[in-house]
Amino acid sequence: MAGKFIFTMDRKDISRFLTKTIDSFVQDRLINKERRIENKEQCAERLAAKDGSSDKDTEVEYSDQAVIANLDWGIEALEEAISTYNMETKLARLDHAEKMLQVCAMLNPKQKTGGVPNFYLSAWAHLNLSYLWKLRSNTQNCIFHALEMFIIDPFFSRVDFAPDLWKNLFLPHMSSIVGWYSEERHKLMMEVVSGSANLSFTADIDKLFNESLVSSMRPHQIDKLQKLDQLYGESLNENTRLYAKYYKDCMNSDSTSGKKVSMLPIAEPPMTPLHELSLSIPDYVKFGPILPKSAGFSLTSSPKDIVNGRLEFLHRF
Structure with missing residues (x-):
């Protein structure tokens, strides 16, 4: 990548x-x-x-x-x-x-x-x-x-305008966020599949990202999934904006302005994941569209x- x-x-x-x-x-x-x-x-x-x-x-x-x-x-x-x-x-x-x-x-x-x-x-x-x-x-x-x-507009830039560019510029920094999201979605989907969230994190994970499972969810599980997706999208957006500003500072520091650049930001997930994914992000992990409430x-x-x-x-x- x-x-x-x-x-x-x-x-x-x-x-x-x-x-x-x-x-x-x-x-x-x-x-x-x-x-x-x-x-x-x-x-x-x-x-x-x-x-x-x-x-x-x-x-x-x-x-x-x-x-x-x-x-x-x-x-x-x-x-x-x-x-x-x-x-x-x-x-x-x-x-x-x-x-x-x-x-x-x-x-x-x-x-x-x-x-x-x-x-x-x-x-x-x-x-x-x-x-x-x-x-x-x-x-x-x-x-x-x-x-x-x-x-x-980090959301629609990622979804509509330049998804490939977003993956190249920002995805390498998002592994902890993606790891948290994958882990939380795994727990929720395992409740749907087996009534237990205590199975292996890697067990049939491809199936756990199959959207057809959503149709088997109970109302409270659907609500949990929607809130999880919302929080995930907001986290991606917030950190995309953070890194884009840092990138601009890096470009400015290369000019004659002499502007000081802050330290490289760290993308923090909403909660600390037990499993941080490698930079080789699986294809089944989605990055959109998760529509923010402010989309309009x-x-x-x-x-x-x-x-x-x-x-x-x-x-x-």
Whole structure:
């Protein structure tokens, strides 16, 4: 796994690691148009499935429409810059894309725009700004925007925007959290399977992560599982933000600012696990989607929502 030696790195090594890892991710995304389109469609579906508790008949403020439209226009301008071979056109489209994307990047993450959480819009904008600065051959800004995405919205950055990048940058630090989660889920599932939580930790562990077992749970067990998943997701998010800030400090310390960098953080699980997993995390351990209470809108949309409102915000003008 990329990044598995990060614990022994000094700050300059970490800066080189970040440069190589994020640059490689962004370069792959710029090359793979199909993946970018897939990502945009996924995010558009998320916007269409915004908070179901809001009144869908309520008209969205024009100013909110304009803000979200800027994000769409910025992404379109960026796509044009990627596809053109004319340098003058490329530079002009990049300038236009930056202006449009910055509108969402600078939103207050604690508020909403048109019913959509600003942290989602801002993180999406920072992802595209990372692409933009790569096209301008500015690696430093490319890295900063990618890390800012994880700081503003660690959950959806992990689930929607850049799951592979998250695994490379952050998963190596999360073994104690994953170990705690695996252990607690194991205990709960063993109650369902046998009525006893005293069996071997490694016994049939693949089966214990089979979601079909949830259907056999009693109401109080389902409640326990939901609380466990919620706490696990919050722990991953909190520590993702912690390490992303540390990474930014490492990058800043490499510049002429002379800024001091704090010590490498340690990801602490909600409770101390008896079994800490190795860096080779099993595939059956999930890292999302575990929707935080503060997400602000539904993780999934119904077929009707997708058909009738998939790009309601992005293409209504």
